[in-house]
Amino acid sequence: MTVTIREIARRAGVSRGTVDRVLNGRPGVKPNVRDRILEIANELHYVPNLAAKALAYQKKPIVFGIVMPPKDIQFFEFIRSGIGAAAEELKDLGVRLDYRYVDNERPDEGAAAIRELVEAGASGILFSVMDDELIRASIDFAAERGVPVVTFNSDVEGSKRLCFVGQDLRKSGLVAAGLMNRVLREEAKVVIVTGSLKFHAHRSRVEGFRQGLAEGGSRLEAVAVIEGFDRYADTFERLDRVLAEHPDLAGIYMATGDVAACVDAIKRHGREGRIRVVCNDLLPAAEQGLRERIIDFTIVQNPERQGYLSLRILFDHVFSGKQPEAEHHFTETHIYIPESL
Amino acid sequence: MTVTIREIARRAGVSRGTVDRVLNGRPGVKPNVRDRILEIANELHYVPNLAAKALAYQKKPIVFGIVMPPKDIQFFEFIRSGIGAAAEELKDLGVRLDYRYVDNERPDEGAAAIRELVEAGASGILFSVMDDELIRASIDFAAERGVPVVTFNSDVEGSKRLCFVGQDLRKSGLVAAGLMNRVLREEAKVVIVTGSLKFHAHRSRVEGFRQGLAEGGSRLEAVAVIEGFDRYADTFERLDRVLAEHPDLAGIYMATGDVAACVDAIKRHGREGRIRVVCNDLLPAAEQGLRERIIDFTIVQNPERQGYLSLRILFDHVFSGKQPEAEHHFTETHIYIPESL
DNA sequence: ATGAAAGCGCTAACAT
DNA sequence: ATGTTAGCGCTTTCAT
Numbered sequence: 001m002t003v004t005i006r007e008i009a010r011r012a013g014v015s016r017g018t019v020d021r022v023l024n025g026r027p028g029v030k031p032n033v034r035d036r037i038l039e040i041a042n043e044l045h046y047v048p049n050l051a052a053k054a055l056a057y058q059k060k061p062i063v064f065g066i067v068m069p070p071k072d073i074q075f076f077e078f079i080r081s082g083i084g085a086a087a088e089e090l091k092d093l094g095v096r097l098d099y100r101y102v103d104n105e106r107p108d109e110g111a112a113a114i115r116e117l118v119e120a121g122a123s124g125i126l127f128s129v130m131d132d133e134l135i136r137a138s139i140d141f142a143a144e145r146g147v148p149v150v151t152f153n154s155d156v157e158g159s160k161r162l163c164f165v166g167q168d169l170r171k172s173g174l175v176a177a178g179l180m181n182r183v184l185r186e187e188a189k190v191v192i193v194t195g196s197l198k199f200h201a202h203r204s205r206v207e208g209f210r211q212g213l214a215e216g217g218s219r220l221e222a223v224a225v226i227e228g229f230d231r232y233a234d235t236f237e238r239l240d241r242v243l244a245e246h247p248d249l250a251g252i253y254m255a256t257g258d259v260a261a262c263v264d265a266i267k268r269h270g271r272e273g274r275i276r277v278v279c280n281d282l283l284p285a286a287e288q289g290l291r292e293r294i295i296d297f298t299i300v301q302n303p304e305r306q307g308y309l310s311l312r313i314l315f316d317h318v319f320s321g322k323q324p325e326a327e328h329h330f331t332e333t334h335i336y337i338p339e340s341l
Numbered sequence: 342m343t344v345t346i347r348e349i350a351r352r353a354g355v356s357r358g359t360v361d362r363v364l365n366g367r368p369g370v371k372p373n374v375r376d377r378i379l380e381i382a383n384e385l386h387y388v389p390n391l392a393a394k395a396l397a398y399q400k401k402p403i404v405f406g407i408v409m410p411p412k413d414i415q416f417f418e419f420i421r422s423g424i425g426a427a428a429e430e431l432k433d434l435g436v437r438l439d440y441r442y443v444d445n446e447r448p449d450e451g452a453a454a455i456r457e458l459v460e461a462g463a464s465g466i467l468f469s470v471m472d473d474e475l476i477r478a479s480i481d482f483a484a485e486r487g488v489p490v491v492t493f494n495s496d497v498e499g500s501k502r503l504c505f506v507g508q509d510l511r512k513s514g515l516v517a518a519g520l521m522n523r524v525l526r527e528e529a530k531v532v533i534v535t536g537s538l539k540f541h542a543h544r545s546r547v548e549g550f551r552q553g554l555a556e557g558g559s560r561l562e563a564v565a566v567i568e569g570f571d572r573y574a575d576t577f578e579r580l581d582r583v584l585a586e587h588p589d590l591a592g593i594y595m596a597t598g599d600v601a602a603c604v605d606a607i608k609r610h611g612r613e614g615r616i617r618v619v620c621n622d623l624l625p626a627a628e629q630g631l632r633e634r635i636i637d638f639t640i641v642q643n644p645e646r647q648g649y650l651s652l653r654i655l656f657d658h659v660f661s662g663k664q665p666e667a668e669h670h671f672t673e674t675h676i677y678i679p680e681s682l
Numbered sequence: 683a684t685g686a687a688a689g690c691g692c693t694a695a696c697a698t
Numbered sequence: 699a700t701g702t703t704a705g706c707g708c709t710t711t712c713a714t
């Protein structure tokens with residue numbers, strides 16, 4: 001038979017209400033009674049029944065706050081869709097979402113959003129805004145009030161967040177190098193394009209790629225690292241210059257940056273098909289580049305899954321007290337070619 | 342407010358019991374009453390509450406039957422693990438599994454298992470045994486008794502199964518060709534290895550690959566299609582011969598077959614690293630081959646996801662009356678290189 | 683053919 | 699500090 005709260009109450013000689021208090025850490029139970037109940041629960045391997053719990057929560061649904069950049073940022077579309085899928089599954093289990101869109105460049109907004117959500121009684125928060133001291137403080141504030149925060153896509157290291165769900169950036173760089181090594185088997189020159197080396201996140205991919213080039217068997221040489229600042233103009237201009245300087249350039253790794261600019265630069269030099277290109281993500285520009293056979297590979301770390309998982313992890317923690325398996329939860333790295341679209 | 346059965350009962354001027362009968366297609370309600378209730382339910386967009394339903398089912402849990410080849414078949418490990426993950430999520434929703442392991446070569450066993458499960462009162466069946474007339478009949482038998490059957494991994498075409506969840510074999514062949522085209526950019530010879538061209542499933546990958554070679558820009562020529570019958574000895578021997586005949590062979594596509602045999606044959610001819618190899622799945626031999634840099638790519642269609650999805654789809658259908666979105670539900674095609682392990 | 687009521691396991695408001 | 703009780707929305711048994 002399945003162990004119920006009622007069975008525990010019977011064995012402990014108390015009422016179900018008391019057991020409920022103990023099991024949910026609510027105050028007002030004598031320590032010795034509490035201990036006895038916990039002992040019995042352990043012994044019987046008590047696991048609360050989700051359906052029952054959910055049903056009881058229908059009156060006052062559990063609310064999770066979601067703090068992320070505004071809707072016009074394409075990449076987050078995918079993540080949101082994953083969150084939506086999880087929310088759909090959890091709807092009947094009494095879960096509601098409260099979205100807060102904040103400017104990624106304004107840490108104060110993100111920090112404020114967390115505080116508001118905590119005040120508003122959220123039971124947990126999904127968070128994705130660029131790292132900052134203000135934000136760290138806000139996350140810790142939430143954590144201390146018993147509101148777990150799961151960061152996704154971009155982490156806030158050193159904060160008291162429950163865990164991080166996102167990409168393994170170094171690995172995606174490593175995989176990119178692996179692909180380059182396979183399509184360019186002779187000695188050859190490649191260039192790396194990133195956003196800004198000042199950002200940890202942007203650097204990680206570059207480092208991963210470099211590591212891949214350093215490993216045995218690679219004959220590739222990175223002739224330059226370009227910072228495109230995620231802007232079309234900068235990316236195009238600098239790539240244009242590198243292409244001019246190196247007529248024998250064999251590969252481009254778009255670690256971060258405007259893919260359309262890369263495609264256009266290659267076209268401008270008439271080098272379509274003669275340069276191997278590896279980029280990241282599957283936004284329209286990358287998809288288009290793949291179909292035109294200008295981009296060879298794009299590396300994706302399932303943003304949908306990122307959204308789905310982060311909500312699921314938060315839910316399992318809040319509802320069933322499950323601890324995340326690791327502090328960093330990486331989504332799988334996948335390689336796409338035009339044929340796999 | 343959420344629409345409940347009680348609200349519908351109130352509006353229709355009947356009891357909740359009657360509404361329940363109507364909504365679950367149970368007999369014993371006058372047609373005009375039934376119609377009225379259905380109308381109201383529609384109008385109000387009634388959606389049953391999962392948690393409540395699940396809770397009510399705790400007394401007599403819902404049982405899904407699972408018919409698949411015995412545990413010693415490696416590939417099914419992954420699928421089982423996916424089924425397990427879904428089962429874990431559904432456990433508290435009152436779902437139990439009843440596994441039946443049957444010999445994949447003996448259709449009568451598979452057919453009998455379905456009948457047994459239906460007799461035993463299963464509410465749905467997950468099925469993966471090679472296609473056959475006996476099996477088709479059994480699936481239809483189940484369907485007529487209102488027990489939906491979802492086939493996974495290998496389909497039973499033309500049967501009354503609810504839907505199929507599995508790989509898009511043609512696509513995996515197409516992707517394999519895409520990879521070959523990218524790593525071999527000059528004119529070159531490749532060989533295709535499959536199990537037996539008699540099987541539809543084995544042929545599909547080969548056809549996909551051929552299609553990929555036929556597409557614009559490919560300079561590859563398939564010099565042979567080898568049947569290895571999924572046995573080490575046959576695969577090794579025939580590949581050995583081809584390698585001897587074609588000293589300039591540049592690529593091998595292991596559509597189906599013993600990967601270890603392929604690796605060994607290449608080693609025997611000392612052609613490691615000089616032949617590009619694309620295979621399927623991520624069984625130990627493939628993983629080993631990748632790490633040794635003898636296999637360049639392996640194509641995977643997420644067997645875990647296959648298991649997870651098929652159970653989830655069955656559950657959603659039985660519990661919430663949701664129709665599958667399509668008759669064929671393909672899992673995503675993913676490419677692995679050693680760096681992505 | 684239909685209604686009434688008990689119960690699934692847990693929570694929360696109200697008593698004591 | 700602890701017990702009692704009324705739900706949460708649905709199913710099912712027993713009356714009528």
